[in-house]
Amino acid sequence: MANALDEQAPPSLPGGVAVVGRGGAGGSAPLLRVEHLVKHYGGVRAVDGVSFTVAAGTITGLIGPNGAGKSTVLSVVSGFTPPTGGRIWFDGRDVTGLPMHRLARTGLVRTFQLARVFGGLTTLENLLVAAPRQRGLSPLGVLGGRFVWGAEERRLVERARALLRRFGMASKADDYARTLSGGQKRAVEIMRCMMMRPRLLLLDEPMAGLSPRLVVELEQILVELRDEGLALLVVEHELETVDRLCATVVAMAHGRVIAEGTMADLRTRREVQDSYVVG
Template identity: 45%
Template structure:
Protein backbone atom coordinates (compact mmCIF):
# COMPACT_ATOMS: atom_id res chain seq x y z
CA UNK A 1 0.00 0.00 0.00
CA UNK A 2 1.42 3.42 -0.98
CA UNK A 3 1.80 6.02 1.72
CA UNK A 4 -0.01 9.36 1.78
CA UNK A 5 2.14 11.99 0.00
CA UNK A 6 3.91 14.43 2.28
CA UNK A 7 2.46 17.32 0.25
CA UNK A 8 -0.62 17.28 -1.95
CA UNK A 9 -1.72 20.20 -4.14
CA UNK A 10 -5.28 19.85 -5.42
CA UNK A 11 -6.87 22.05 -8.08
CA UNK A 12 -5.13 25.30 -7.14
CA UNK A 13 -6.37 28.40 -8.95
CA UNK A 14 -5.00 31.94 -8.64
CA UNK A 15 -6.08 34.99 -10.64
CA UNK A 16 -4.42 38.39 -10.75
CA UNK A 17 -7.02 40.66 -12.26
CA UNK A 18 -7.79 39.21 -15.68
CA UNK A 19 -4.74 36.93 -15.68
CA UNK A 20 -5.05 33.32 -14.48
CA UNK A 21 -1.56 32.55 -13.18
CA UNK A 22 -2.41 29.10 -11.75
CA UNK A 23 -5.14 27.04 -13.39
CA UNK A 24 -6.29 23.86 -11.63
CA UNK A 25 -2.79 22.81 -10.59
CA UNK A 26 -2.66 19.32 -9.03
CA UNK A 27 0.38 17.26 -8.04
CA UNK A 28 1.90 15.47 -5.04
CA UNK A 29 5.31 15.29 -3.38
CA UNK A 30 6.27 11.90 -1.95
CA UNK A 31 8.12 11.77 1.35
CA UNK A 32 11.84 11.28 0.81
CA UNK A 33 11.81 12.55 -2.78
CA UNK A 34 13.52 15.42 -4.56
CA UNK A 35 10.68 16.61 -6.77
CA UNK A 36 11.38 19.14 -9.51
CA UNK A 37 8.89 21.83 -10.56
CA UNK A 38 9.81 23.22 -13.97
CA UNK A 39 8.23 25.13 -16.82
CA UNK A 40 8.78 28.05 -19.19
CA UNK A 41 8.96 31.59 -17.84
CA UNK A 42 5.52 32.68 -16.67
CA UNK A 43 4.28 29.11 -16.15
CA UNK A 44 3.21 29.90 -12.57
CA UNK A 45 5.92 28.06 -10.62
CA UNK A 46 6.72 30.72 -8.02
CA UNK A 47 3.02 31.55 -7.64
CA UNK A 48 2.41 27.88 -6.79
CA UNK A 49 5.19 28.09 -4.17
CA UNK A 50 3.57 31.21 -2.72
CA UNK A 51 0.19 29.46 -2.55
CA UNK A 52 1.67 26.40 -0.83
CA UNK A 53 3.54 28.45 1.77
CA UNK A 54 0.79 30.93 2.59
CA UNK A 55 2.24 34.04 0.98
CA UNK A 56 -0.80 34.05 -1.33
CA UNK A 57 -4.32 32.73 -0.77
CA UNK A 58 -5.73 30.57 -3.60
CA UNK A 59 -9.02 31.46 -5.30
CA UNK A 60 -9.85 27.74 -5.45
CA UNK A 61 -8.29 24.39 -4.55
CA UNK A 62 -6.46 23.24 -1.46
CA UNK A 63 -3.05 22.29 -0.07
CA UNK A 64 -2.49 19.36 2.30
CA UNK A 65 0.73 18.80 4.25
CA UNK A 66 1.18 15.57 6.22
CA UNK A 67 -2.51 14.87 5.60
CA UNK A 68 -3.64 18.18 7.15
CA UNK A 69 -5.18 20.97 5.13
CA UNK A 70 -3.05 24.13 5.34
CA UNK A 71 -4.77 26.14 2.60
CA UNK A 72 -4.55 29.85 3.29
CA UNK A 73 -2.78 29.58 6.66
CA UNK A 74 -0.33 32.42 7.31
CA UNK A 75 3.32 31.64 6.46
CA UNK A 76 4.49 31.50 10.10
CA UNK A 77 1.97 28.77 10.94
CA UNK A 78 2.93 26.72 7.90
CA UNK A 79 6.61 27.16 8.83
CA UNK A 80 5.91 25.87 12.34
CA UNK A 81 4.35 22.72 10.86
CA UNK A 82 7.67 21.80 9.25
CA UNK A 83 7.38 23.27 5.75
CA UNK A 84 10.12 25.79 4.96
CA UNK A 85 11.17 27.62 1.79
CA UNK A 86 13.89 29.70 0.21
CA UNK A 87 13.45 32.53 -2.29
CA UNK A 88 14.80 33.41 -5.74
CA UNK A 89 16.49 36.39 -4.10
CA UNK A 90 17.89 35.43 -0.66
CA UNK A 91 16.33 37.32 2.26
CA UNK A 92 19.13 37.20 4.80
CA UNK A 93 19.57 39.89 7.46
CA UNK A 94 22.39 41.75 5.78
CA UNK A 95 23.53 43.73 8.84
CA UNK A 96 23.83 40.65 11.06
CA UNK A 97 26.65 38.14 10.95
CA UNK A 98 26.26 34.75 9.28
CA UNK A 99 26.10 33.08 12.71
CA UNK A 100 23.53 35.58 14.02
CA UNK A 101 21.34 34.93 10.97
CA UNK A 102 21.11 31.27 11.94
CA UNK A 103 20.62 31.87 15.66
CA UNK A 104 17.53 33.99 14.97
CA UNK A 105 15.66 31.10 13.33
CA UNK A 106 14.60 28.71 16.15
CA UNK A 107 11.14 29.49 17.52
CA UNK A 108 10.17 29.93 21.15
CA UNK A 109 13.52 31.15 22.45
CA UNK A 110 13.42 31.88 26.18
CA UNK A 111 15.43 35.07 25.75
CA UNK A 112 12.54 36.60 23.82
CA UNK A 113 10.53 36.77 27.05
CA UNK A 114 11.25 39.79 29.27
CA UNK A 115 10.72 37.96 32.58
CA UNK A 116 12.86 34.99 31.57
CA UNK A 117 15.89 37.25 31.20
CA UNK A 118 15.47 38.39 34.81
CA UNK A 119 14.23 35.26 36.56
CA UNK A 120 15.61 32.40 34.43
CA UNK A 121 18.98 33.69 33.24
CA UNK A 122 20.69 30.29 33.47
CA UNK A 123 18.01 28.63 31.34
CA UNK A 124 18.25 31.48 28.81
CA UNK A 125 22.04 31.13 28.58
CA UNK A 126 21.87 27.34 28.29
CA UNK A 127 19.36 27.48 25.47
CA UNK A 128 21.31 30.19 23.67
CA UNK A 129 24.48 28.13 23.85
CA UNK A 130 22.65 25.05 22.52
CA UNK A 131 21.31 27.10 19.59
CA UNK A 132 24.79 28.51 18.95
CA UNK A 133 26.29 25.02 18.82
CA UNK A 134 23.56 23.85 16.46
CA UNK A 135 24.19 26.89 14.23
CA UNK A 136 27.93 26.15 14.13
CA UNK A 137 27.22 22.54 13.13
CA UNK A 138 24.95 23.68 10.31
CA UNK A 139 27.51 26.21 9.09
CA UNK A 140 30.15 23.50 9.07
CA UNK A 141 27.82 21.29 7.03
CA UNK A 142 27.27 23.97 4.34
CA UNK A 143 30.98 24.90 4.52
CA UNK A 144 30.42 28.47 5.70
CA UNK A 145 31.93 28.08 9.16
CA UNK A 146 34.94 30.19 8.21
CA UNK A 147 32.53 33.08 7.49
CA UNK A 148 30.53 32.86 10.74
CA UNK A 149 31.57 36.36 11.86
CA UNK A 150 31.20 37.97 8.44
CA UNK A 151 28.24 40.27 7.80
CA UNK A 152 25.71 38.45 5.62
CA UNK A 153 25.52 41.42 3.27
CA UNK A 154 29.16 40.87 2.31
CA UNK A 155 28.66 37.33 1.00
CA UNK A 156 28.74 36.39 -2.67
CA UNK A 157 25.56 35.29 -4.42
CA UNK A 158 26.45 31.62 -4.08
CA UNK A 159 27.39 31.99 -0.42
CA UNK A 160 24.07 33.72 0.24
CA UNK A 161 22.23 30.73 -1.30
CA UNK A 162 24.17 28.42 1.03
CA UNK A 163 23.33 30.70 3.97
CA UNK A 164 19.65 30.57 3.06
CA UNK A 165 19.79 26.77 2.98
CA UNK A 166 21.53 26.85 6.37
CA UNK A 167 18.81 29.08 7.83
CA UNK A 168 16.15 26.66 6.59
CA UNK A 169 18.02 23.75 8.18
CA UNK A 170 17.99 25.52 11.55
CA UNK A 171 14.20 25.10 11.53
CA UNK A 172 14.59 21.28 11.18
CA UNK A 173 11.78 21.04 8.58
CA UNK A 174 10.29 17.92 6.99
CA UNK A 175 9.87 19.54 3.56
CA UNK A 176 12.00 22.26 1.95
CA UNK A 177 10.85 24.28 -1.05
CA UNK A 178 13.84 25.68 -2.96
CA UNK A 179 13.08 28.50 -5.40
CA UNK A 180 15.81 28.55 -8.08
CA UNK A 181 18.77 27.56 -5.91
CA UNK A 182 21.06 27.73 -8.95
CA UNK A 183 20.20 31.31 -9.97
CA UNK A 184 23.28 33.55 -9.89
CA UNK A 185 25.51 30.80 -8.47
CA UNK A 186 28.88 29.99 -10.05
CA UNK A 187 29.46 26.36 -11.16
CA UNK A 188 31.76 25.51 -8.23
CA UNK A 189 29.31 26.64 -5.57
CA UNK A 190 26.40 25.14 -7.51
CA UNK A 191 28.11 21.76 -7.41
CA UNK A 192 28.58 22.16 -3.65
CA UNK A 193 24.93 23.17 -3.16
CA UNK A 194 23.74 20.16 -5.20
CA UNK A 195 25.92 17.84 -3.11
CA UNK A 196 24.41 19.24 0.09
CA UNK A 197 20.86 18.76 -1.22
CA UNK A 198 21.61 15.14 -2.11
CA UNK A 199 23.25 14.49 1.25
CA UNK A 200 20.30 15.98 3.15
CA UNK A 201 17.91 13.93 1.04
CA UNK A 202 19.81 10.73 1.87
CA UNK A 203 19.28 11.65 5.53
CA UNK A 204 15.52 11.80 4.96
CA UNK A 205 14.76 15.44 4.07
CA UNK A 206 12.20 15.95 1.27
CA UNK A 207 12.62 18.68 -1.36
CA UNK A 208 10.45 20.45 -3.93
CA UNK A 209 12.68 22.48 -6.25
CA UNK A 210 11.98 25.16 -8.86
CA UNK A 211 14.95 25.42 -11.21
CA UNK A 212 15.70 26.60 -14.76
CA UNK A 213 19.06 24.80 -15.02
CA UNK A 214 17.93 21.59 -16.71
CA UNK A 215 21.26 19.84 -16.11
CA UNK A 216 20.78 20.39 -12.39
CA UNK A 217 17.13 19.31 -12.51
CA UNK A 218 17.89 16.12 -14.42
CA UNK A 219 20.71 15.29 -12.00
CA UNK A 220 18.82 15.97 -8.77
CA UNK A 221 15.10 15.48 -9.31
CA UNK A 222 12.87 12.45 -9.70
CA UNK A 223 9.99 12.88 -10.33
CA UNK A 224 9.66 16.12 -12.28
CA UNK A 225 6.42 18.13 -12.58
CA UNK A 226 6.15 20.36 -15.66
CA UNK A 227 3.91 23.43 -15.51
CA UNK A 228 2.61 25.29 -18.54
CA UNK A 229 0.19 28.22 -18.32
CA UNK A 230 -0.52 27.43 -14.68
CA UNK A 231 -1.46 23.77 -15.20
CA UNK A 232 0.44 20.50 -14.91
CA UNK A 233 1.53 19.49 -18.40
CA UNK A 234 3.52 16.38 -17.46
CA UNK A 235 4.63 14.52 -14.36
CA UNK A 236 7.16 11.69 -14.45
CA UNK A 237 10.78 10.58 -14.44
CA UNK A 238 13.53 12.80 -15.88
CA UNK A 239 13.75 10.60 -18.97
CA UNK A 240 9.97 10.64 -19.54
CA UNK A 241 9.89 14.43 -19.22
CA UNK A 242 12.92 14.91 -21.48
CA UNK A 243 11.33 12.90 -24.31
CA UNK A 244 7.75 14.17 -24.09
CA UNK A 245 6.80 16.14 -27.24
CA UNK A 246 4.38 18.37 -25.28
CA UNK A 247 7.18 19.40 -22.91
CA UNK A 248 9.57 20.12 -25.77
CA UNK A 249 6.90 22.23 -27.44
CA UNK A 250 6.27 24.21 -24.23
CA UNK A 251 9.97 25.07 -24.08
CA UNK A 252 10.28 26.20 -27.72
CA UNK A 253 11.59 29.72 -28.12
CA UNK A 254 14.83 29.74 -26.21
CA UNK A 255 14.76 26.88 -23.74
CA UNK A 256 14.35 23.87 -26.05
CA UNK A 257 18.11 23.34 -26.06
CA UNK A 258 18.07 22.78 -22.30
CA UNK A 259 16.70 19.30 -22.95
CA UNK A 260 19.20 18.40 -25.66
CA UNK A 261 22.31 16.32 -25.11
Protein backbone atom coordinates in the same frame (compact mmCIF):
# COMPACT_ATOMS: atom_id res chain seq x y z
CA MET B 1 23.10 8.40 13.52
CA ALA B 2 25.60 11.02 12.51
CA ASN B 3 23.39 13.97 11.91
CA ALA B 4 24.69 16.80 14.02
CA LEU B 5 21.80 18.98 12.89
CA ASP B 6 19.14 16.91 14.57
CA GLU B 7 20.45 16.78 18.07
CA GLN B 8 17.22 18.35 19.28
CA ALA B 9 14.84 16.61 16.92
CA PRO B 10 11.31 16.61 18.32
CA PRO B 11 9.64 13.23 19.00
CA SER B 12 7.94 13.41 15.64
CA LEU B 13 11.35 13.33 13.98
CA PRO B 14 13.21 10.45 15.61
CA GLY B 15 16.80 10.41 14.55
CA GLY B 16 16.21 13.05 11.94
CA VAL B 17 14.11 10.68 9.83
CA ALA B 18 11.08 12.36 8.33
CA VAL B 19 7.76 11.18 9.65
CA VAL B 20 6.05 9.28 6.91
CA GLY B 21 3.44 7.53 8.99
CA ARG B 22 1.90 10.52 10.77
CA GLY B 23 -1.34 11.36 9.07
CA GLY B 24 -0.78 8.66 6.49
CA ALA B 25 -1.34 4.93 6.39
CA GLY B 26 1.89 2.98 6.68
CA GLY B 27 3.96 5.89 5.46
CA SER B 28 2.56 5.70 1.93
CA ALA B 29 0.58 8.96 2.05
CA PRO B 30 2.37 11.89 0.42
CA LEU B 31 3.84 14.52 2.69
CA LEU B 32 2.39 17.27 0.48
CA ARG B 33 -0.73 17.06 -1.65
CA VAL B 34 -1.84 19.98 -3.78
CA GLU B 35 -5.23 19.73 -5.48
CA HIS B 36 -6.66 22.02 -8.16
CA LEU B 37 -4.63 24.92 -6.85
CA VAL B 38 -5.61 28.26 -8.39
CA LYS B 39 -4.01 31.69 -7.96
CA HIS B 40 -5.20 34.64 -9.98
CA TYR B 41 -3.67 38.11 -9.80
CA GLY B 42 -6.41 40.28 -11.21
CA GLY B 43 -6.83 38.91 -14.72
CA VAL B 44 -3.57 36.93 -14.65
CA ARG B 45 -4.12 33.20 -14.10
CA ALA B 46 -0.68 32.62 -12.60
CA VAL B 47 -1.69 29.15 -11.33
CA ASP B 48 -4.70 27.60 -12.97
CA GLY B 49 -5.69 24.24 -11.50
CA VAL B 50 -2.44 22.59 -10.42
CA SER B 51 -2.35 19.18 -8.71
CA PHE B 52 0.69 17.18 -7.63
CA THR B 53 2.18 15.41 -4.62
CA VAL B 54 5.55 15.29 -2.91
CA ALA B 55 6.52 12.06 -1.14
CA ALA B 56 8.37 12.20 2.17
CA GLY B 57 12.14 11.95 1.88
CA THR B 58 12.26 12.67 -1.86
CA ILE B 59 13.34 15.55 -4.08
CA THR B 60 10.64 16.63 -6.52
CA GLY B 61 11.44 19.04 -9.34
CA LEU B 62 9.18 21.81 -10.63
CA ILE B 63 10.17 23.05 -14.08
CA GLY B 64 8.72 25.19 -16.82
CA PRO B 65 9.41 28.27 -18.90
CA ASN B 66 9.53 31.81 -17.48
CA GLY B 67 6.12 32.87 -16.24
CA ALA B 68 4.79 29.29 -16.03
CA GLY B 69 3.67 29.86 -12.44
CA LYS B 70 6.36 27.94 -10.54
CA SER B 71 7.23 30.65 -8.00
CA THR B 72 3.55 31.33 -7.51
CA VAL B 73 3.01 27.66 -6.63
CA LEU B 74 5.75 27.98 -3.99
CA SER B 75 4.23 31.22 -2.69
CA VAL B 76 0.81 29.67 -2.26
CA VAL B 77 1.99 26.32 -0.89
CA SER B 78 4.21 28.08 1.67
CA GLY B 79 1.40 30.36 2.81
CA PHE B 80 3.17 33.50 1.59
CA THR B 81 0.01 34.36 -0.34
CA PRO B 82 -3.44 32.72 -0.08
CA PRO B 83 -4.82 30.66 -2.97
CA THR B 84 -7.77 31.79 -5.07
CA GLY B 85 -8.95 28.17 -5.04
CA GLY B 86 -7.92 24.60 -4.42
CA ARG B 87 -6.63 22.65 -1.43
CA ILE B 88 -3.25 21.97 0.16
CA TRP B 89 -2.63 19.06 2.53
CA PHE B 90 0.58 18.78 4.49
CA ASP B 91 1.23 15.61 6.45
CA GLY B 92 -2.42 14.61 6.08
CA ARG B 93 -3.74 17.93 7.38
CA ASP B 94 -5.62 20.52 5.36
CA VAL B 95 -3.41 23.60 5.64
CA THR B 96 -5.06 25.65 2.88
CA GLY B 97 -4.85 29.36 3.65
CA LEU B 98 -2.64 29.04 6.74
CA PRO B 99 -0.11 31.87 6.92
CA MET B 100 3.59 31.29 6.37
CA HIS B 101 4.63 31.42 10.04
CA ARG B 102 2.07 28.75 10.98
CA LEU B 103 3.18 26.50 8.14
CA ALA B 104 6.81 27.00 9.11
CA ARG B 105 5.97 25.73 12.59
CA THR B 106 4.49 22.57 11.09
CA GLY B 107 7.65 22.00 9.05
CA LEU B 108 6.93 23.57 5.66
CA VAL B 109 9.43 26.29 4.71
CA ARG B 110 10.42 28.08 1.50
CA THR B 111 13.24 30.16 0.05
CA PHE B 112 12.70 33.06 -2.34
CA GLN B 113 13.92 33.39 -5.94
CA LEU B 114 15.96 36.42 -4.84
CA ALA B 115 17.80 35.49 -1.66
CA ARG B 116 16.77 37.61 1.32
CA VAL B 117 19.40 38.16 3.97
CA PHE B 118 19.80 40.71 6.74
CA GLY B 119 22.85 42.57 5.43
CA GLY B 120 23.52 44.37 8.71
CA LEU B 121 23.71 41.12 10.69
CA THR B 122 26.54 38.61 10.60
CA THR B 123 26.12 35.29 8.85
CA LEU B 124 25.75 33.52 12.19
CA GLU B 125 23.19 36.07 13.40
CA ASN B 126 21.21 35.59 10.19
CA LEU B 127 20.81 31.94 11.14
CA LEU B 128 20.01 32.62 14.79
CA VAL B 129 17.18 35.05 14.06
CA ALA B 130 15.37 32.28 12.17
CA ALA B 131 15.46 29.74 14.98
CA PRO B 132 12.16 29.19 16.76
CA ARG B 133 12.45 29.95 20.48
CA GLN B 134 10.79 27.04 22.20
CA ARG B 135 10.98 28.22 25.80
CA GLY B 136 10.57 31.94 25.52
CA LEU B 137 7.02 32.16 26.81
CA SER B 138 6.58 28.82 28.57
CA PRO B 139 6.36 28.67 32.40
CA LEU B 140 9.52 26.60 32.41
CA GLY B 141 11.31 29.22 30.38
CA VAL B 142 10.19 32.01 32.69
CA LEU B 143 11.05 30.09 35.87
CA GLY B 144 14.29 28.82 34.41
CA GLY B 145 15.28 32.32 33.45
CA ARG B 146 18.77 32.83 32.19
CA PHE B 147 19.84 29.24 32.86
CA VAL B 148 17.24 27.78 30.49
CA TRP B 149 17.72 30.53 27.95
CA GLY B 150 21.46 30.10 28.09
CA ALA B 151 21.26 26.36 27.40
CA GLU B 152 18.85 26.87 24.56
CA GLU B 153 20.86 29.66 23.00
CA ARG B 154 23.95 27.50 23.19
CA ARG B 155 22.21 24.67 21.36
CA LEU B 156 21.00 27.05 18.67
CA VAL B 157 24.48 28.45 18.16
CA GLU B 158 25.84 24.90 17.93
CA ARG B 159 23.22 24.03 15.39
CA ALA B 160 23.96 27.16 13.35
CA ARG B 161 27.70 26.44 13.42
CA ALA B 162 27.08 22.83 12.31
CA LEU B 163 25.11 24.17 9.34
CA LEU B 164 27.85 26.67 8.51
CA ARG B 165 30.41 23.84 8.50
CA ARG B 166 28.20 21.71 6.33
CA PHE B 167 27.79 24.52 3.80
CA GLY B 168 31.53 25.29 3.87
CA MET B 169 30.92 28.72 5.38
CA ALA B 170 32.34 28.37 8.90
CA SER B 171 34.95 31.03 8.16
CA LYS B 172 32.18 33.51 7.25
CA ALA B 173 30.30 33.19 10.56
CA ASP B 174 31.25 36.67 11.77
CA ASP B 175 31.21 38.46 8.40
CA TYR B 176 28.34 40.85 7.71
CA ALA B 177 25.90 39.18 5.32
CA ARG B 178 26.04 42.17 2.99
CA THR B 179 29.67 41.32 2.20
CA LEU B 180 28.81 37.78 1.01
CA SER B 181 28.66 36.73 -2.65
CA GLY B 182 25.32 35.98 -4.32
CA GLY B 183 25.90 32.25 -3.94
CA GLN B 184 26.81 32.64 -0.27
CA LYS B 185 23.67 34.69 0.38
CA ARG B 186 21.63 31.91 -1.21
CA ALA B 187 23.34 29.41 1.08
CA VAL B 188 22.53 31.63 4.08
CA GLU B 189 18.88 31.61 3.09
CA ILE B 190 18.83 27.82 2.84
CA MET B 191 20.64 27.47 6.18
CA ARG B 192 18.16 29.89 7.77
CA CYS B 193 15.35 27.63 6.57
CA MET B 194 17.16 24.61 8.02
CA MET B 195 17.28 26.34 11.42
CA MET B 196 13.47 25.96 11.41
CA ARG B 197 13.84 22.17 11.18
CA PRO B 198 11.66 21.77 8.13
CA ARG B 199 10.28 18.45 6.95
CA LEU B 200 9.55 19.92 3.52
CA LEU B 201 11.76 22.63 2.05
CA LEU B 202 10.64 24.55 -1.04
CA LEU B 203 13.59 25.96 -2.97
CA ASP B 204 13.15 28.56 -5.73
CA GLU B 205 16.01 28.26 -8.23
CA PRO B 206 18.73 27.41 -5.69
CA MET B 207 21.37 26.96 -8.42
CA ALA B 208 20.77 30.29 -10.18
CA GLY B 209 23.99 32.26 -10.46
CA LEU B 210 26.16 29.65 -8.77
CA SER B 211 29.49 28.60 -10.29
CA PRO B 212 29.63 25.01 -11.62
CA ARG B 213 31.70 24.04 -8.58
CA LEU B 214 29.15 25.47 -6.15
CA VAL B 215 26.32 23.79 -8.05
CA VAL B 216 27.98 20.41 -7.47
CA GLU B 217 28.55 21.22 -3.79
CA LEU B 218 24.98 22.37 -3.21
CA GLU B 219 23.61 19.31 -5.04
CA GLN B 220 25.66 17.14 -2.70
CA ILE B 221 24.29 18.92 0.36
CA LEU B 222 20.70 18.61 -0.87
CA VAL B 223 21.16 14.87 -1.46
CA GLU B 224 22.57 14.49 2.07
CA LEU B 225 19.62 16.38 3.54
CA ARG B 226 17.23 14.17 1.57
CA ASP B 227 19.00 11.06 2.83
CA GLU B 228 18.47 12.34 6.36
CA GLY B 229 14.74 12.47 5.70
CA LEU B 230 14.07 15.99 4.40
CA ALA B 231 11.64 16.28 1.47
CA LEU B 232 12.38 18.97 -1.11
CA LEU B 233 10.38 20.64 -3.85
CA VAL B 234 12.88 22.38 -6.09
CA VAL B 235 12.06 24.93 -8.79
CA GLU B 236 15.03 24.89 -11.13
CA HIS B 237 15.92 25.97 -14.65
CA GLU B 238 19.18 24.01 -14.61
CA LEU B 239 17.81 20.76 -16.03
CA GLU B 240 21.00 18.76 -15.56
CA THR B 241 20.64 19.44 -11.85
CA VAL B 242 16.97 18.43 -11.97
CA ASP B 243 17.95 15.22 -13.73
CA ARG B 244 20.55 14.37 -11.10
CA LEU B 245 18.48 15.29 -8.04
CA CYS B 246 14.83 14.66 -8.72
CA ALA B 247 13.06 11.32 -8.73
CA THR B 248 9.89 12.99 -9.95
CA VAL B 249 9.55 16.16 -11.99
CA VAL B 250 6.42 18.24 -12.51
CA ALA B 251 6.43 20.36 -15.68
CA MET B 252 4.27 23.49 -15.82
CA ALA B 253 3.30 25.92 -18.56
CA HIS B 254 0.75 28.72 -18.51
CA GLY B 255 -0.25 28.01 -14.93
CA ARG B 256 -0.96 24.33 -15.49
CA VAL B 257 0.79 20.99 -15.09
CA ILE B 258 1.52 19.68 -18.57
CA ALA B 259 3.50 16.54 -17.68
CA GLU B 260 4.92 14.60 -14.75
CA GLY B 261 7.59 11.91 -14.59
CA THR B 262 11.34 11.49 -14.49
CA MET B 263 13.44 14.14 -16.24
CA ALA B 264 14.35 11.48 -18.84
CA ASP B 265 10.61 10.91 -19.51
CA LEU B 266 9.89 14.60 -19.77
CA ARG B 267 12.65 15.20 -22.32
CA THR B 268 10.79 12.88 -24.68
CA ARG B 269 7.36 14.40 -24.16
CA ARG B 270 6.11 16.53 -27.01
CA GLU B 271 4.05 18.88 -24.82
CA VAL B 272 7.13 19.63 -22.71
CA GLN B 273 9.37 20.13 -25.74
CA ASP B 274 6.83 22.46 -27.29
CA SER B 275 6.46 24.68 -24.24
CA TYR B 276 9.95 24.41 -22.86
CA VAL B 277 13.20 24.04 -24.71
CA VAL B 278 14.55 21.04 -22.87
CA GLY B 279 18.33 21.16 -23.02
